Amino acid sequence: SERKPGPAVSAAAPPILRTPMAPRRWGRVGPLSWMLRRLFGLELRLTDVDGPARGAGRRRRFVLLSLSLGPALYATYVLSGLLPKVVTANETVDTAIAWGESGLLVLFALLTCWLAAGFWTAVMGFFVLLRGGDRHLISRSAVSADAVLPAAARTAIVMPICNEDVRRVFAGLRATYESVARAHALDHFDFYVLSDTSNPDVCVAELDAWNALREDLDAESRLFYRHRRRRVKRKSGNIDDFCRRWGAKYRYMVVLDADSVMTGECLTTLVRLMEARPDAGIIQTAPHAVGRDTLHARMQQFANHVYGPVFTAGLHYWQLGESHYWGHNAIIRLEPFMKHCVLAPLPGRGSLAGEILSHDFVEAALMRRAGYGVWIAYDLEGSYEETPPNLLEEVKRDRRWCHGNLMNARLMFARGMHPVHRWVFLTGALAYLSAPLWLGFLVLSTWLLLAHVNVEPQYFVMPHQLFPLWPSWRPEHAVTLFSAVAAVLFLPKIMAALLAAVRSASSYGGVARLMLSVLAEMLMSALLAPVRMLFHTQFVFAALLGWSIHWKSPARADKSTPLMQALRRHGLQTAIGLAWIGVVAWKAPDVLPWLAPVAAGLLLAIPISVLTSYPALGLLARKVKLFMTPDETRPPREVVETAQYARNARALPRFVDAV
Numbered sequence: 001s002e003r004k005p006g007p008a009v010s011a012a013a014p015p016i017l018r019t020p021m022a023p024r025r026w027g028r029v030g031p032l033s034w035m036l037r038r039l040f041g042l043e044l045r046l047t048d049v050d051g052p053a054r055g056a057g058r059r060r061r062f063v064l065l066s067l068s069l070g071p072a073l074y075a076t077y078v079l080s081g082l083l084p085k086v087v088t089a090n091e092t093v094d095t096a097i098a099w100g101e102s103g104l105l106v107l108f109a110l111l112t113c114w115l116a117a118g119f120w121t122a123v124m125g126f127f128v129l130l131r132g133g134d135r136h137l138i139s140r141s142a143v144s145a146d147a148v149l150p151a152a153a154r155t156a157i158v159m160p161i162c163n164e165d166v167r168r169v170f171a172g173l174r175a176t177y178e179s180v181a182r183a184h185a186l187d188h189f190d191f192y193v194l195s196d197t198s199n200p201d202v203c204v205a206e207l208d209a210w211n212a213l214r215e216d217l218d219a220e221s222r223l224f225y226r227h228r229r230r231r232v233k234r235k236s237g238n239i240d241d242f243c244r245r246w247g248a249k250y251r252y253m254v255v256l257d258a259d260s261v262m263t264g265e266c267l268t269t270l271v272r273l274m275e276a277r278p279d280a281g282i283i284q285t286a287p288h289a290v291g292r293d294t295l296h297a298r299m300q301q302f303a304n305h306v307y308g309p310v311f312t313a314g315l316h317y318w319q320l321g322e323s324h325y326w327g328h329n330a331i332i333r334l335e336p337f338m339k340h341c342v343l344a345p346l347p348g349r350g351s352l353a354g355e356i357l358s359h360d361f362v363e364a365a366l367m368r369r370a371g372y373g374v375w376i377a378y379d380l381e382g383s384y385e386e387t388p389p390n391l392l393e394e395v396k397r398d399r400r401w402c403h404g405n406l407m408n409a410r411l412m413f414a415r416g417m418h419p420v421h422r423w424v425f426l427t428g429a430l431a432y433l434s435a436p437l438w439l440g441f442l443v444l445s446t447w448l449l450l451a452h453v454n455v456e457p458q459y460f461v462m463p464h465q466l467f468p469l470w471p472s473w474r475p476e477h478a479v480t481l482f483s484a485v486a487a488v489l490f491l492p493k494i495m496a497a498l499l500a501a502v503r504s505a506s507s508y509g510g511v512a513r514l515m516l517s518v519l520a521e522m523l524m525s526a527l528l529a530p531v532r533m534l535f536h537t538q539f540v541f542a543a544l545l546g547w548s549i550h551w552k553s554p555a556r557a558d559k560s561t562p563l564m565q566a567l568r569r570h571g572l573q574t575a576i577g578l579a580w581i582g583v584v585a586w587k588a589p590d591v592l593p594w595l596a597p598v599a600a601g602l603l604l605a606i607p608i609s610v611l612t613s614y615p616a617l618g619l620l621a622r623k624v625k626l627f628m629t630p631d632e633t634r635p636p637r638e639v640v641e642t643a644q645y646a647r648n649a650r651a652l653p654r655f656v657d658a659v
Helices: 031-039 056-082 091-130 166-182 200-216 234-249 264-276 295-306 308-319 334-340 359-369 391-413 419-454 475-508 511-545 563-587 589-603 605-611 615-623 637-647
Strands: 155-161 189-195 223-227 252-255 280-285 330-333 373-377 383-385
Touching: 031 391, 056 091, 056 308, 056 475, 091 308, 091 419, 091 475, 155 166, 155 234, 155 264, 166 189, 166 200, 166 264, 166 637, 189 200, 189 234, 200 223, 223 234, 234 252, 234 334, 234 359, 252 264, 252 334, 264 280, 264 330, 280 334, 280 359, 295 308, 295 391, 295 475, 295 511, 295 615, 308 373, 308 475, 330 334, 334 359, 359 373, 359 391, 359 419, 391 419, 391 511, 391 563, 391 605, 419 511, 419 563, 475 511, 511 563, 511 589, 511 605, 563 589, 563 605, 589 605
Parallel strands: 155 189, 155 252, 189 223, 280 373
Antiparallel strands: 252 330, 280 330
16 A cells, blocks of 8 residues: 655754864964064964954053053052061061062062953943943944845854753743844844753753744744764864854854843844954854842842943953954854864863863954954843852852863963954953962961061161161051052942943932942952852862863752852851951951951851842842842843743653653
8 A cells, every 4th residue: 555645844954064174283382482483473463353443452452551550560569668667586587578578569469450450441441331332343334224134144043052951942042033033034044953962851852842942933944953962072062063064054153052042133233244344253242141030140130231331341442353252142254263263172281281161262362363353242232141040150150161261371372363362361361360369469468467466576687776677567558558459449330330320220220229239239249259269269279280070051040059058168268267367366456357358258158158049039139129120120022031931831851751
């Protein structure tokens, strides 16, 4: 009998159009090799990115260098004059104190230069936003939003995932897809879910959710799913696999994280910007943090909305076409990416060699080395992401980033890198190396304090000396220096808050609640700073010593921290704080007020970590309109739909159900 044909089954992915891609070896990446290449003229010379910003970046960055070094050196000079001039009867003790003071000054100079660079970045961002934006902003290159996208400007929207919350992944993907449909641009976009999932239950749930979504959206020809059998090079390898198979079909690629949501207007604008600027290789958006209810996450969302625009605008001002790429919510020109941005393993042995862990900064540097600009479109609305729900989830993510950034720092002297991206590699490492530097500064300060307290000064140290040599101490200069450092730390946040109040205070619950939220966030960030310092110091040593690290997907939902977990993770930190306070109270109780800002955070680490992880406190803060954001006051449709789709998602099958 003749068999009747069944219903047509669409393919999980389009036909493969394979493109060969091979990484380029790094060669020698040490500072000596770089100096020799510079000496003999063998280093590649990169020209400025074409366009109206040509040459402006170099002039601006020279100003930033001057503004950062000058105050740092002067502050170090002031501190050197504040150190007590004490001479003891023991020459060995005098030598040890002198070496300790020299180390203290070096650490202080490094830290203040780092703080000054961040301060001037925020200050310049404030003035840029105050006057309406930078004249070199890439979003000003776009043609009219009504212009029809060229048929050849095909774009793949790819979402690499690995053991993620399936409901949240496909809820965000659906909201993004429907927004593109409302923008009447579906013909120019295809969507790919690129799975590296190893959990069989999650893998079956992904397939079921993907099948259901493409049926609901009638998207069989636009929504595809790929599951890799061999998980090579993590996320970057997943992207490479897509590019080898289907990259030649598209001119551009937009990379989404598992918690990303983007509007159709934002996506089409990115494509228009790429079409208007053929010299642009990557355009990064500045995602808004949304979707969380814990108190910790809501404070992070608030900080992202209030302070984030100022710092991002300042970053763009100094970097222009040599900006950051953060690995998601960005558009990439595929041809140069596939040709120049495949990542080779770092040469050598040890924990900082081998497979590159943090791929985004390196890909941006390689794109710039290939002659294409990397831009931040910080004023482009419609880009969203989620933050970690609690402090412990945040530092779990930081450990991965710390190891990756320390590895990337080795490429600071790689061949052909633009000076700005060499600086990006350095600052990425300093974001975590500053923690042990700060800890070293505190340890040295405490040791010098105890050393001065426990030695008897000598007032007559020269033969036939007529007048005694009194120990010197200038408390008024110490207060001035302390106030200056505090201003560098907190003034950018105050300026950002004033800007938010002028532009849209009602979006933050009104001027009074905005300012109260800023003060509360500043207090909490000050308390958590020493806690993060100890975590980051631990992560730096873990990376340098090669301790094992597990790359797990972060929590994609509100998650409270149990008390026992907080005791395990913060117990040693609290003990360090108690011991520190006890020793100083015993030997030099007059100094305790100077230690209070740091010690208080260590003593309160456990209750802060637990309480800020509660969604109930976050919802209470929202009820009284604290830590409000514009995306909560006027929620974007895509964000609302994402939450609804995730909440109303059907029960997902498990592996046993598929069998």
